[in-house]
Amino acid sequence: MFGIIRPCRHRLSENLRTEWMAHLCGLCLALRGDHGQFARIATNYDGLVISVLVEAQAGRSDSWRRTAGPCPLRGMRTASVAQGEGARLAATVSLVLASAKVRDHVEDGDGALARRPVAAAARRVAARWDRAGARSGADIGFDTAVLLDAVGRQAGVESAAGIGTSLLTITEPTETATAAAFGHTAILAGRPENQAPLEEAGRLFGRLAHLLDAVEDLVEDAETGAWNPIAATGADLAEVRRLCDDAVHGVRLALRDTKFASKGSGKLAHVLLAHELPRAVDRAFGTTGCAHTTDATHSGSGAPEFEMLGPEGSQGAPPPQSPWINPPGGPGGAPPEPPNRGRRRGLIAGCAVWSGLFCTCQVCCKDPYHDPWTGEPREGLCHKCDDCSDCCDCCDCCNCCNCCDGCDCCDGCDCGCDCGC
Structure with a gap:
């Protein structure tokens, strides 16, 4: 990709x-x-x-x-x-x-x-x-x-x-x-x-x-x-x-x-x-970077507020996923039950659970998924963002008016400005 x-x-x-x-x-x-x-x-x-x-x-x-x-x-x-x-x-x-x-x-x-x-x-x-x-x-x-x-x-x-x-x-x-x-x-x-x-x-x-x-x-x-x-x-x-x-x-x-x-x-x-x-x-x-951190990208419910639609970078990155359409409980059904906190799985059991996570794309798509060995929450690969800027910059070419509504700047913009919005 x-x-x-x-x-x-x-x-x-x-x-x-x-x-x-x-x-x-x-x-x-x-x-x-x-x-x-x-x-x-x-x-x-x-x-x-x-x-x-x-x-x-x-x-x-x-x-x-x-x-x-x-x-x-x-x-x-x-x-x-x-x-x-x-x-x-x-x-x-x-x-x-x-x-x-x-x-x-x-x-x-x-x-x-x-x-x-x-x-x-x-x-x-x-x-x-x-x-x-x-x-x-x-x-x-x-x-x-x-x-x-x-x-x-x-x-x-x-x-x-x-x-x-x-x-x-x-x-x-x-x-x-x-x-x-x-x-x-x-x-x-x-x-x-x-x-x-x-x-x-x-x-x-x-x-x-x-x-x-x-x-x-x-x-x-x-x-x-x-x-x-x-x-x-x-x-x-x-x-x-x-x-x-x-x-x-x-x-x-x-x-x-x-x-x-x-x-x-x-x-x-x-x-x-x-x-x-x-x-x-x-x-x-390299003149811009992601202004979002792990803490800033989650609402009180723990759900991510944004994900990258593209890969992490131009080379060696995973293919694009569609994390926003995952059903509750993970794609393809309920995820493997995470281990209880404080208990670690062994090598073989952890590998078996990891295989289930990988085959159902939860390693890529789910945020968070639970580490198959430790049970700790982990961020899915396609949720890593390295090129997005502050939300307030999304209307950077519409500065001539105030008709843009937050981050949906071109989904209802009617300003007639030079950028064609």
Whole structure:
């Protein structure tokens, strides 16, 4: 699971959280339906923006949703998930770009991919995903050749780069690919007048994703000797930050020129692209942090007031869960009874209880769950938040008015301010 848009639960209203999860699950299930179970590992947070944009322009109807069966990542609950051409386009784009990421790791010899047999198998998977993406793209009128061409040009652009090369030269293939994906959402939604502004938004989104990935990997790449565009060009981080801030502003302006189906249909798209992108930049550059502590995130009942919708960080983090839909007593039924305080379980008994907690996703989703050996309350993995800021900052682009109500700032905002709320 990867992506730069990782909203924190306290910044989304309940309706928007439900919508966000519907598109994420819809993307995952579209990957499975079109490309098989293994393809679900290409699910990413940024890909669901494609599905969100299609639905926001076309207008939601009953045909855009279906009820999905129980899933461990939803606490074994059913859920209403997105379906249709938007979800399929998101799946196609995610699969093709994931194949590019696999090839990039193979070229860099990252981890196990430094071994020839593993690298050869990864190349075969990437080639299969390219072909599968091309087939599903053709079904919805999207030519993935532009994505594959951009991926193919990236290696040559990087090899030709050196000190003094513009970062925008290096990000151009990524910009081209994301512009095509964003622009096609207008075609699928029957809004050809939106194609130009959405292509611009996509181009800047691709630039931002490429640069933020380089910023987050800069230290690690220096330690491992991997190629990094910032180090290779000798770019100053202040200049990189300026490019990122300009891209965020450009995306916001492009959204203002995009016509959605109704006044409320573009809320989630606006929150993700106008509000969360600046926070992604702050997170990558380390200029913001979580202002919530364990004590501050719980009400008197002991229930958490917010959870991360995204992972703990950009690398090595667990996949997203949906902790807010856990039933009382834990997903999938009642949890194993915690041991009495002061009594510890033995190794074997503790392992057996831990297996039950893990298989029912309580280690990830429940907050708190009880330690299988000591019985002490523990925080579920997906409840750890490292990128959310004070609740009062959630309306940071709506300072021109007082119509935003707490943390639900874009779930009823009618201010007409520059940010498009």
